[in-house]
Amino acid sequence: xxxxxxxxRIREAAARKAPLRLRGGGSKDFYGNEPRxxxxxxxxxxxxxxxEPTELVVTARCGTLLAELERILGQNGQCLxxxxxxxGPEATLGGxxxxxxxxxxxxxxxxxxxxxxxxxxxxxxxxxxxxxxQVMKNVAGYDVARLVAGSLGTLGLIAEVSLKxxxxxxxxxxLELEVSEAAALxxxxxxxxxxxxxxxxxxxxxxxxxxxxxxxxxxxxAAAKIGGTRVEAGQxxxxxxxxxxxxxxxxxPLWRVAVPSVCPPLGASGDSLIEWGGALRWLRGAExxxxxxxxxxxxxxxxxxxxxxxxxxxLDPRVMTLHRRLKAAFDPAGILNPGRLYAEL
Amino acid sequence: xxxxxxxxxxxxxxxxxxxxxxxxxxLPARAVLFDEEDTRPYECDGLTAYRQLPMVVALPETExxxxxxxxxxxxxxxxxVPRGAGTGLSGGALPPxxxxxxxMAKFMRVLRVDARARTAVVQPGVRNAAISExxxxxxxxxxxxxxxxxxxxxxxxxxxxxxxxHCLKYGLTVHNVLxxxxxxxxxxxxxxxxxxxxxPGYDLLALAIGSEGMLVVVTEVTVKLLPKPQCAKVVxxxxxxxxxxxxxxxxxxAAGIIPAGLEMMDRPATHAVEQFVGAxxxxxxxxxxxxESDGTPEEVEDEIGRMRAVLARAGATRMSVSRDEAERLRFxxxxxxxxxxxxxxxxDYYCMDGTIPRKRLGEVLKFIGAMEKKYGxxxxxxxxxxxxxxxxxxxxxxxxxxxxxxxxxxxxxxxxKCVEVGGTITGEHGVGVEKINQMCVQFRPDELxxxxxxxxxxxxxxxxxxxxxxxxxxxxxxxxxxxxxxGRLPHPELPRF
Numbered sequence: 015x016x017x018x019x020x021x022x023r024i025r026e027a028a029a030r031k032a033p034l035r036l037r038g039g040g041s042k043d044f045y046g047n048e049p050r051x052x053x054x055x056x057x058x059x060x061x062x063x064x065x066e067p068t069e070l071v072v073t074a075r076c077g078t079l080l081a082e083l084e085r086i087l088g089q090n091g092q093c094l095x096x097x098x099x100x101x102g103p104e105a106t107l108g109g110x111x112x113x114x115x116x117x118x119x120x121x122x123x124x125x126x127x128x129x130x131x132x133x134x135x136x137x138x139x140x141x142x143x144x145x146x147x148q149v150m151k152n153v154a155g156y157d158v159a160r161l162v163a164g165s166l167g168t169l170g171l172i173a174e175v176s177l178k179x180x181x182x183x184x185x186x187x188x189l190e191l192e193v194s195e196a197a198a199l200x201x202x203x204x205x206x207x208x209x210x211x212x213x214x215x216x217x218x219x220x221x222x223x224x225x226x227x228x229x230x231x232x233x234x235x236a237a238a239k240i241g242g243t244r245v246e247a248g249q250x251x252x253x254x255x256x257x258x259x260x261x262x263x264x265x266x267p268l269w270r271v272a273v274p275s276v277c278p279p280l281g282a283s284g285d286s287l288i289e290w291g292g293a294l295r296w297l298r299g300a301e302x303x304x305x306x307x308x309x310x311x312x313x314x315x316x317x318x319x320x321x322x323x324x325x326x327x328x329l330d331p332r333v334m335t336l337h338r339r340l341k342a343a344f345d346p347a348g349i350l351n352p353g354r355l356y357a358e359l
Numbered sequence: 360x361x362x363x364x365x366x367x368x369x370x371x372x373x374x375x376x377x378x379x380x381x382x383x384x385x386l387p388a389r390a391v392l393f394d395e396e397d398t399r400p401y402e403c404d405g406l407t408a409y410r411q412l413p414m415v416v417a418l419p420e421t422e423x424x425x426x427x428x429x430x431x432x433x434x435x436x437x438x439x440v441p442r443g444a445g446t447g448l449s450g451g452a453l454p455p456x457x458x459x460x461x462x463m464a465k466f467m468r469v470l471r472v473d474a475r476a477r478t479a480v481v482q483p484g485v486r487n488a489a490i491s492e493x494x495x496x497x498x499x500x501x502x503x504x505x506x507x508x509x510x511x512x513x514x515x516x517x518x519x520x521x522x523x524x525h526c527l528k529y530g531l532t533v534h535n536v537l538x539x540x541x542x543x544x545x546x547x548x549x550x551x552x553x554x555x556x557x558x559p560g561y562d563l564l565a566l567a568i569g570s571e572g573m574l575v576v577v578t579e580v581t582v583k584l585l586p587k588p589q590c591a592k593v594v595x596x597x598x599x600x601x602x603x604x605x606x607x608x609x610x611x612x613a614a615g616i617i618p619a620g621l622e623m624m625d626r627p628a629t630h631a632v633e634q635f636v637g638a639x640x641x642x643x644x645x646x647x648x649x650x651e652s653d654g655t656p657e658e659v660e661d662e663i664g665r666m667r668a669v670l671a672r673a674g675a676t677r678m679s680v681s682r683d684e685a686e687r688l689r690f691x692x693x694x695x696x697x698x699x700x701x702x703x704x705x706x707d708y709y710c711m712d713g714t715i716p717r718k719r720l721g722e723v724l725k726f727i728g729a730m731e732k733k734y735g736x737x738x739x740x741x742x743x744x745x746x747x748x749x750x751x752x753x754x755x756x757x758x759x760x761x762x763x764x765x766x767x768x769x770x771x772x773x774x775x776k777c778v779e780v781g782g783t784i785t786g787e788h789g790v791g792v793e794k795i796n797q798m799c800v801q802f803r804p805d806e807l808x809x810x811x812x813x814x815x816x817x818x819x820x821x822x823x824x825x826x827x828x829x830x831x832x833x834x835x836x837x838x839x840x841x842x843x844x845x846g847r848l849p850h851p852e853l854p855r856f
Contacts, residue, residue, distance in 0.1 A: 066716075066718065067612075067613060068609040068610075068612050068613045068717065068718065069609075069612075069716050069717060069718060070612060071716075091615055114562075120556065121556070124530065124534060125556065125557065127562055127565060128530065128533075128534050137809070141805045142805075143803075143805055143806050143809055144802075144803075144806065145806065147781070147782065147783050148716060148781055149714040149715065149716060149746070149747050149748075149781075149782050149783055149786070150526070150527065150714070150745075150746035150747060150748070150786075151522055151526065151531065151714045151743070151746050151747070151748045151783075151786035151787055152714055152783040152785070152786060153519065153520050153569045153783075153785050153786065153787060153788070153789055153790070154783045154784050154785050154790055154794070154798060154801050154802075155790070155798065155801075155802060155806070155810050155828070155829065156566055156569070156570055156574075156810055156813050156814075156829075157520070157533065157565050157566055157568065157569050157570075158566075158809070158810075158813070160533070160562055160565035160566070161561055161562055161563075161565060161566045163562060163565075164557075164561075164562060165561055165562075169561075180617060181615035181616070181617065182615075184615065203475055203476070204475075206477060206586075207474065207475070207477055207497075207498070207499065207586055208498075208586050209586040209587070209588050209589055209654065209655065211654075211658075228658070229654075229657075229658050229661050229662060230661070231655070231657030231658055231660070231661050232654055232655050232657060232658035232661075234657075235655055235657050235658075236655075272553075272555035272556050272557055273555050274476055274554040274555055275476065275556075276473075276475050276476045290556060293555060293556045294556065310553070310554055310555070311553070311554075311555040312553070312555060312558065312559045314559070326559045326560065327559040328559075329559060329560050330549075330550070332543075332547045332548070332549055333549060333550075333551075333560065333563065334560075335547075336543075336549070336563060336816060336817060337560055337561055339815070339816035339817075340561060340813065340816045342816075343809065343812035343813060343815070343816055344809070344812075355560070356560070
């Protein structure tokens with residue numbers, strides 16, 4: 015598949031005002047409001063365009079399998095530092111950037127959007143547009159590349175992305191401590207204020223798991239400071255990242271609640287799992303949105319079995335006005351993943 | 360540089376008094392300036408080649424005053440240009456001759472430093488370095504450190520997405536700001552981002568950062584603070600060839616090392632600064648690298664060892680490691696003083712800000728060398744080598760009109776070369792008025808049109824910092840440098856001059 019074919023498909027749909035549902039491997043079909051529209055499959059537009067390890071930049075097309083991309087980076091001792099969840103072997107790079115999700119390392123390394131250097135976009139008129147670039151520092155023009163990260167395909171088809179990559183950590187080990195939720199939050203925030211190489215934290219059912227990554231001497235010194243029991247936790251972190259951990263099983267709605275990390279226990283009635291040093295709280299239960307609002311955060315209905323609407327927290331009306339105007343600028347016919355993020359977009 | 364922007368005619372006195380009167384209704388007299396002696400200090404920012412007197416200067420102290428200024432200006436259709444400390448190097452705060460220069464200088468309070476949450480909430484007029492000073496007793500600091508950090512404000516940093524010498528490891532402003540409060544051009548209050556790790560909807564926080572004061576007027580900034588590394592050391596390495604030094608940079612990264620700072624200076628640059636600060640640089644070297652490691656003492660010891668080994672293999676002719684904090688600061692003092700040093704050896708200097716893929720460094724430096732000969736002007740180079748950001752400094756005398764003209768042509772050629780090798784015209788200084796013509800080279804008409812549409816989404820009346828950063832298509836047609844792809848000139852329907 016070439017880019018012109020994708021552009022033509024969008025131009026033609028725009029002329030008919032026919033909604034398009036942009037989709038890569040479909041591993042994140044569950045995420046966001048109900049997808050609708052004619053299918054536009056991006057998997058055919060695949061491949062790594064350029065990768066030079068010493069530049070710390072990789073550029074690849076949207077249909078590239080995320081697993082394949084990470085394998086090639088791994089061969090060169092590098093990684094996507096934000097540890098994006100795949101949610102299935104079919105996950106593509108395009109879907110990864112469109113959903114904007116980050117994994118366990120987010121609190122220490124940064125979010126997906128922090129690593130986006132540039133995008134090639136096909137907008138709602140079928141125009142090919144390039145923003146950002148392949149260099150670390152670039153302030154020419156508005157930062158549209160970061161804007162489209164996490165926009166769920168509502169602003170354009172993300173055809174190609176350049177990402178900053180980093181060396182994989184030389185040394186990694188995990189520790190486990192038995193503590194209450196309140197004590198875990200206290201400790202995670204305390205540690206985050208110290209120069210410790212903590213690369214992930216997760217608390218569930220009175221167990222706090224801490225991963226240290228970096229140069230061996232630093233990891234060893236930090237392990238002595240943190241204490242607890244050393245554990246083999248590769249599978250555990252994979253389970254948290256990919257939602258294969260038992261906490262994520264079952265039919266109850268799964269809420270993703272983002273809050274300031276120092277926020278005390280939310281007091282949810284159901285089960286919860288905490289990541290990102292306290293800033294990400296996964297809840298199984300119905301009252302998440304009210305709890306999030308009280309905590310100065312926001313809640314997303316991440317997975318549910320019922321009809322999906324109002325998945326994302328409501329926006330301030332003035333901020334929604336800006337969203338609507340931006341949507342109209344990128345996609346005047348309103349055909350790209352309409353409603354997937356908000357009914358108004 | 361030069362007359363890139365058609366300067367607006369001085370306003371009619373009646374218009375000036377009408378606008379001043381409208382602002383005086385809710386601002387104290389001392390906060391509304393319009394006499395020439397009072398407005399003169401605001402005629403330019405750090406890019407002094409462009410000057411223009413603002414019609415009126417407003418100095419609000421409260422968010423409510425900012426809102427009312429914006430509402431009043433929107434009602435009168437008066438352009439508004441926000442300004443921090445005025446240290447910007449691209450003319451982003453060049454005032455409007457027919458509008459209001461909105462100085463945020465009185466918003467200078469650090470509102471909260473929260474040690475446990477590792478955040479600070481500050482007003483936009485707080486100096487960059489003052490944030491780290493306020494956080495220092497708690498063992499925390501604010502990471503982005505532009506070289507103007509003792510003077511520049513966080514509001515200006517947000518507008519420009521400022522970097523510094525530690526961005527490869529610690530990121531730019533966009534990576535270190537969590538939340539902004541402010542107003543759109545029409546005076547609507549908005550809050551972008553949050554204290555949580557993200558906010559619902561589009562990432563308007565990322566869009567606003569680096570938007571050169573064209574999308575929102577920021578009145579409050581929440582920044583992330585980091586624990587101060589326990590220790591830092593820097594290796595200074597000499598090379599007898601600039602390209603070898605460039606290759607050494609790639610080798611360090613290939614070895615899996617992300618230095619806290621990685622800077623290069625060529626011989627003309629080290630000679631310029633050495634007589635100015637006495638940093639102890641090797642004046643025989645064709646180029647020197649400063650490669651810093653920070654972290655725990657164990658970590659730094661380990662990393663410095665690995666850096667030394669890589670640099671030695673890459674052909675370093677001399678190496679020294681800072682023995683103590685005083686020596687580390689002395690090694691850096693030369694780099695940080697590069698701009699003032701250029702100002703000492705030449706009546707004027709012009710600093711460029713292109714970014715390139717690191718592997719093209721040798722080629723670009725050769726090109727700059729050729730341009731020195733072509734235009735008969737000297738050009739020392741300092742370089743944020745870790746992130747590919749070049750700061751060539753063209754030395755000239757502004758009193759010589761021909762030198763100024765040659766400097767402009769020299770700079771334009773270098774920036775266009777940066778685009779040609781896959782880089783960008785500006786890494787951290789912004790487009791402002793200075794590089795607006797080169798935007799026509801870096802972007803195609805459809806892309807520029809989308810930027811203008813983004814601008815209109817926030818500011819339909821186009822009143823906030825108008826005419827900066829994003830050129831109109833007509834302007835690009837006039838400049839005659841639109842990118843030609845596939846042999847076809849884009850927008851053949853546009854008239855060309």
